[in-house]
Amino acid sequence: MEEQNMMQRFDDYVADNKKIEPKDWMPDAYRKTLIRQISQHAHSEIVGMLPEGNWITRAPSLKRKAILLAKVQDEAGHGLYLYSAAETLGVERDELLEELHDGRAKYSSIFNYPTINWADIGAIGWLVDGAAIMNQVPLCKCSYGPYARAMVRVCKEESFHQRQGFQIMLNMAKGTPEQKQMAQDALNRWWWPSLMMFGPTDANSPHSAQSMKWKIKLFSNDELRQRFIDMTVPQAEVLGLTIPDPDLKWNEERGHYDFGEINWDEFYNVIKGNGPCNKQRIETRRKAYDNGAWVREAAVAHAEKRAARRNETAAA
Amino acid sequence: MTQEQKFEYLLRLGDNALILGQRLGEWCGHGPALEEDIALTNISLDLIGQARSILTYAGELEGKGRDEDKLAFFRDAHDFRNVLLVEQPNGHFGDTIARQFLYDHFAWLLFNELMQSSDEQVAAIAAKSIKEVTYHRRHSSEWIIRLGDGTEESHAKIQQSINDLWMYTGELYTPDALDEAAHAAGIAPDLTKLADYWHENVHGVLKQATLDIPEDGWMQKGGKQGIHSEHLGFMLAEMQHIPRAYPDAQW
Numbered sequence A: 001m002e003e004q005n006m007m008q009r010f011d012d013y014v015a016d017n018k019k020i021e022p023k024d025w026m027p028d029a030y031r032k033t034l035i036r037q038i039s040q041h042a043h044s045e046i047v048g049m050l051p052e053g054n055w056i057t058r059a060p061s062l063k064r065k066a067i068l069l070a071k072v073q074d075e076a077g078h079g080l081y082l083y084s085a086a087e088t089l090g091v092e093r094d095e096l097l098e099e100l101h102d103g104r105a106k107y108s109s110i111f112n113y114p115t116i117n118w119a120d121i122g123a124i125g126w127l128v129d130g131a132a133i134m135n136q137v138p139l140c141k142c143s144y145g146p147y148a149r150a151m152v153r154v155c156k157e158e159s160f161h162q163r164q165g166f167q168i169m170l171n172m173a174k175g176t177p178e179q180k181q182m183a184q185d186a187l188n189r190w191w192w193p194s195l196m197m198f199g200p201t202d203a204n205s206p207h208s209a210q211s212m213k214w215k216i217k218l219f220s221n222d223e224l225r226q227r228f229i230d231m232t233v234p235q236a237e238v239l240g241l242t243i244p245d246p247d248l249k250w251n252e253e254r255g256h257y258d259f260g261e262i263n264w265d266e267f268y269n270v271i272k273g274n275g276p277c278n279k280q281r282i283e284t285r286r287k288a289y290d291n292g293a294w295v296r297e298a299a300v301a302h303a304e305k306r307a308a309r310r311n312e313t314a315a316a
Numbered sequence B: 001m002t003q004e005q006k007f008e009y010l011l012r013l014g015d016n017a018l019i020l021g022q023r024l025g026e027w028c029g030h031g032p033a034l035e036e037d038i039a040l041t042n043i044s045l046d047l048i049g050q051a052r053s054i055l056t057y058a059g060e061l062e063g064k065g066r067d068e069d070k071l072a073f074f075r076d077a078h079d080f081r082n083v084l085l086v087e088q089p090n091g092h093f094g095d096t097i098a099r100q101f102l103y104d105h106f107a108w109l110l111f112n113e114l115m116q117s118s119d120e121q122v123a124a125i126a127a128k129s130i131k132e133v134t135y136h137r138r139h140s141s142e143w144i145i146r147l148g149d150g151t152e153e154s155h156a157k158i159q160q161s162i163n164d165l166w167m168y169t170g171e172l173y174t175p176d177a178l179d180e181a182a183h184a185a186g187i188a189p190d191l192t193k194l195a196d197y198w199h200e201n202v203h204g205v206l207k208q209a210t211l212d213i214p215e216d217g218w219m220q221k222g223g224k225q226g227i228h229s230e231h232l233g234f235m236l237a238e239m240q241h242i243p244r245a246y247p248d249a250q251w
């Protein structure tokens, strides 16, 4: 079939809400965009393990330690499904990791902020996993089959994380005065970066229209951000904590919360690499990868030796 | 066996799991591949789970109102009863795997026997944990074989790891008076018998991995009696600092 006919068929298919599968024909730009989006998402999962993994050895009770271990293990699992989904598009995990390590690939900027008190683990679960759910639930219906299916599994676990994070915040907000102070401090530091997780405003998001047409993005950044704020404000009220935005208030007419101006200067700087932990995160990932090279090589060498031995026995 | 002796014996079991689980938790996000990050975290999670059951029971038995967290976070190093092996630093991946392998083979033998313990709670905890311990033993043994029979570099590295840690293995299977009392009471097995099986099983894997078997030379001991290496104090400082800084807080 001619390229143009294929394109027509692809467009119709997507318009009919049918799933594109790895063996189906797809436009190059669609494939490239998907690889970028899925790998960024995968990188976010594994870089995201660092600020939280940070607290495993210091969790304040054995129950919290176990819950955190399970959570971070889930995030590693998400990374694994997503790299596998990206691999169905004809790239290798190692290539994608290389792009992460040399700075060509991005990951969610939120993980460039430090976790400096235990309430940060609560705030991440509550706000960051909460924002991730907002972003990801629609993707369970995206046009690319393997990505949509990976998202279904991921979203189930993210909602656990969100509830567990809220529970940490609740225990601290209702705890001793010091604990409440830590909880408020965490909310102060994580609120605005969480809003930034939805990306630039619609006016400044040039690729969004195409992605929405391809159904690999189903709602606009501003729409999702508003939904997140509307969901989260009442939760902060339950906690008895104050959201650090003096302009935040219910707008009866709109049926939504109005909120203050996001610091876009900070947003673009953190993306550019100037966040408090950008360097540290990438260096940690690169070091883990480099230090593990001899282990991965050994595993390959051993598998080859075994295969060779099996062939010998078969031949004999 | 007195209640105090039994309490102390339980601390040995619980602290081994807690301290090794804590060590493995340090790996999270730093593994050689994503699959290993998941495996090491999973093993850490199993061990913390075992520690929680055992320490909870120990606290009940002691009857002084100490729960799992009081025991984990409010004892100092000299009150910990884990073997020296489990508090040794992670080192590189091979060091961690060697430590795990030497411990897992012991834990597997021990837990199999503890399922027949005269203490029903101990037997129940062992029965609940045996599947996990069996998986841990398979995971570490497979890595010993891969690294030993992998590349020249991995062979040299894992051989060195095994050699370095060997002096901590005697403490696992050499009984002291408390181990003997636990055996006499039917709570725990005869460690001297486990020692033979441990050697047989460990040697078998090392041979398959084309590795040399170290001589049973001078062995370090003391952990079971509360005399630890320098490492434990640092681990506890990190692990305990939040609960100790805010002793009235619930998390």
Ligand SMILES: [Fe+2]
Residues within 6 Å of the ligand: A045, A074, A075, A078, A154, A158
């Ligand atoms: Fe995740």
Ligand SMILES: [Fe+2]
Residues within 6 Å of the ligand: A075, A129, A157, A158, A161
């Ligand atoms: Fe999550």
